[in-house]
Structure formats: structure tokens, C-alpha cells
Amino acid sequence: MKQKIIDKIFTVTVKALTVTSVLILIFIIIFIVQESMVFFSQVFPLDFLLGRDWRPMSQPPRVGLLPILTATLALSGLALLMALPAGIGCSLFLSQVCPLKLRRKIRPFIDVLAGIPSVVYGFVGVVLLLPTLERLFNLSSGDSLLAGGIVLAVMILPFLIATITESMENTTGKHIITSKSMGVSRWYMIRHLVLPASRVGILAGAILGTARAMGETMAVIMVVGNSPLMPVSIWQRVKPIPSLIALEMGSAPLGTLHYHALYAAGLVLLLMLLLINMVFYYIRKKIEG
């Protein structure tokens, strides 16, 4: 009897906590949508998304998100482009080549990479990366899409490695005995069994990494220059959405067009991440089903 009551209390508590967390998520979304609706009642959504000028303080204010939106996409794309090959290579090494003993020693270091505060990445970026880029490529200033991409690539690498290694370890476990008894070489197995079977893992890592890269704020703010320009080259200074919100939210007077435009930018970022996740689930279903 007593046990039953304790069980009941436990069940109710757990349910309540679950509902609370879901409610908080819903509440955040409702709040952002509500604040952006004020903006979209004044500015047509397409004008917002395709406007090429971000001058919220000018008269009249111009709030075009296009350079900022494309910068966000270009930045996370570039980061992924640099991090994915390295991540797959690292995972192959860890799961196929590396002896178990060494693997146990390396893994914690990679995990620590994920735990470094982003402001530290930004700091290293400012002090080390920017002057290096300036020297190497003879730039007037190192702040650029490339600098942001490099910092982000390093930041998402541990996520990629963790996800991909796990899925590779799983597939290796399934195939190793068969492969060995069939006498195929290790590289044949990697090429024809492990890599194709880890597609979902690689995809999952890529999605996780992109999502993280898109939302990253502090490290990026310190190295991209924050000029609202179209990302036409990797030397270009850019201003992605999180930097925009972090830099301007503090000084945007309550209730102004500028203030609501920042919420609208936040909504766009949120929708992009939702969309990416949906595409991810769709693709995974296709591959698995």
C-alpha cells in the first residue's frame, strides 16, 4: 500500500516536470512569435527577409535581414565544410585504427574540447587567429567569414566526432567478425561497410554541428567583425543573427521597430533550426526505412 502511494507521487512528479519543460518551450516560442508579430504587422515578411540593408537607427529605419541571414548560413556551412572531413577522419581513426588503450586516453581530450567556454575560443581567435590570418594573407584586418568559420569548425568538431564515432563503433561491432572470417582487408571493410552504414551517424553529427554553429554567439562575435555585409567572399566581414541580437538587444529601446525586428530575427533563426531538424528526421527515416 505504502509502496503504491510512493509510486503514485513519483509518477505525478515526473509527469509534472515533463509538462513544465514542454510548457517552457511552448512559452518561449509563443513569446518570440508574439513579439515578432508586432514587427510583421509593420513590415512585410518578404521585405524583411530579402531587404539588403540593415540600418535600424536611420531615418527611416531599414531592416533588411538578407545579409545577416545569408551570413548565418554561410558561416555554419563553411564551418561544417571544414569540420566534417576532419571529423570523419578522426572518427575512422578512433573506431577502426586506434588501439583501445590509446583510444581511452584520447577520448577525454576530445570531450574536453566540447566543454571549453565559447568566450575562450573567441579570445584565442582574437589573439592568435586574427593576427595569423592578417600575416598569412596580407589582410588589413583578420575579422572575416573565414575566421568565424575556423573557430566554429573547431567548436563543432567534438560533437561531430562523438556522434560519428559512436555510430561507427556500432557498425564495426556488427561486421567485424564476418569481415575477418571472410578475410577482407580493413580498408575494404571501412570503404564498403563502415562508411555506408555510418551515413545516418555522419548526418546526425552534421545536423548537430550545424545547429550548434548557427546558434553560437560569443566566439563568433569576437572574430567576424560584425559588419552587416553580404557574404560574397570568405574575406568578407559578416554579422550573423546571434551576433546581431546579442550586440543590439541591450540598446534597442523597448517597443521600437528595432526591438521587434531583433525578435523577428530570432524567430527566423528558430524556424531555420526547426526546419533543419525536420529535414534531418525525414532523411533519417528515408535511409532507415
Added chain:
Amino acid sequence: MQRKIFIIIAISTLFGLLMFGGCGGNDTGETSFDGVLSFTGSSTLAPTISQIADTFKNEYGTWDQVDDSLPETDIQINVSTGGSGVGAKGVIEGTVHFGMLARDARDEEIEEIDDFREYKLGMDALMVAVHKDNTLAQKRVDLNTEEIRSIFSDEIKFWNEFDPDLSDGEVILLVRDVGGGAHGVFQDAIMGDVEVSADAIEVPSMPGLVERLIDNPLSIGYASYGVADQHREEITAFKVDGIEPSAENILEGTYSIARPLILVRSGDLSPAEEAFLDYIKSEKGTEILREMGFLPSS
């Protein structure tokens, strides 16, 4: 059945939350004093206020040590930042006692704060500065408003477009965010209706901006008097329209690129608030303001 009830409860909770979100925010918080004073706003002023608060706390400990009429509770002074706009917002919403502003209060803010009060603490001036090795620093000591405007606008992209004798490097502009207090002062004093070039690098903090200035001989930016003064050896600040950015000129108001540092609140001061405000204006308070690189008004 159970599931239905569950959903109904979830939805009603949500509506409940939304309705609570809608009201409130008009609390003045004057009913009883719990020993806490809160400040929010300008990131320029925040470190100064929290340092003054620390010395105040160390000196007195509890409020009754400050004044007999105050309760015997520990002194607690909370300082948070978010920019001048957030400071005014906090006072409008009634979430803080004082808003810290590094600019004059805007008309609409004065309108929205009931029984608006402001207390001037000092001035923060911006210096137009370059790296000491910048070719412009070796050639000129004085710039006029139009020249500064042309450099910071889209008009000039390379230093030798300003003067053929200067380096052929790109002009690297260092600015703060467009909505911020510092940029506002610069925009009003120098730029007017002209926009600062979109190429400008936006740096998230003033010390960060000066650090960039010291790192890059091609850069030019506006640095606050305090931070620039700490790096006199490494950067060169220009006279503006012939007026030296000196303490006297800034306080007198003859130097054009300057902003006031003020505290705003709504309604009369409580005894505890008055005691702390007096402390800020005392010798110890102004000493800290000076140490932080500002110019105290008294």
C-alpha cells in the same frame, strides 16, 4: 479520459501563465525596504557603480551603520548590465531602483517614467584615436568634424584617399553597436545624418575596441576617455575642431564628442538610496569614478 484531463490542465496552465505575463510590472517596490538596492543599464557605468558599492559595503556592512533610521539588514547592492536602453527599460518596468545611462534620457523614456528623476555623476568623452604608428598620427594632430565624418562614412576606403601622403592601406573602422550610447554620441556629434560605413568592425566592448586599435596600425576608432587614457603610450587621440580632448574641455562642454553619465529613477529617493547616492558623490565615490577613467561632475 485521463489523457483529455491532462491536456485540459496543460492548456489552462499555459493560459494562466500568459495572463500573468500580461499584467504586473507596475510595482513600485516602495512598501518595505529589504536591504537591497538594484542598478541596471550601461556597461560603461556598471563596473564603477559595483566598485563603489563594494567599498560602501565594506565600510558599513549593515544599513543601520549608515543611518540609525535604517533597518539592521545587510547592505546588498545588485548591479547588472545590458546597455543604457535596458537601464531605462528597468525603471519603466519597475524592476530596478536605478537605471544607469551613459547618455541623456530620451524624451520618450522621460515620458514613460512616472515622476522622472535624474542624477548626473560625470562625463564620459570619446576620443577619435588611431594606433600611434598610423601615418595620419604622424602628419596631423587636429581633425575637423567634416574630416572625421568622411573617414567614418563610405566616402574614404583607403588612407591615401584622405591624403596622398598617407599609407595605401585600407581604413579599418572600429565602432560599437549602432543602438548603443557610445555610437549615439558619435553619431550626434560627428556624423549627423550620414551613416557610418557598413564595412566598420563592430566590437562588443570598449576595452576590446582599444585593444584592436593597439593591434592594428590601419585602424581608427572612437575610444572612451577612460580607456584611451590608460593607453596613452600606444594610441594617438586627435583634437576635434581644434579642441583638445582634455578634462577641462570635456567638463565645460566645449569638446563635442562627450556623453553624460546619469542615474535615473522614478519618484523620490528612499533614505537608503539617498545615503548611497551621497556616497557616490563623496570624495571616495568620485575617486573611483576618476580611477575608472571618467570625469566626475563635482
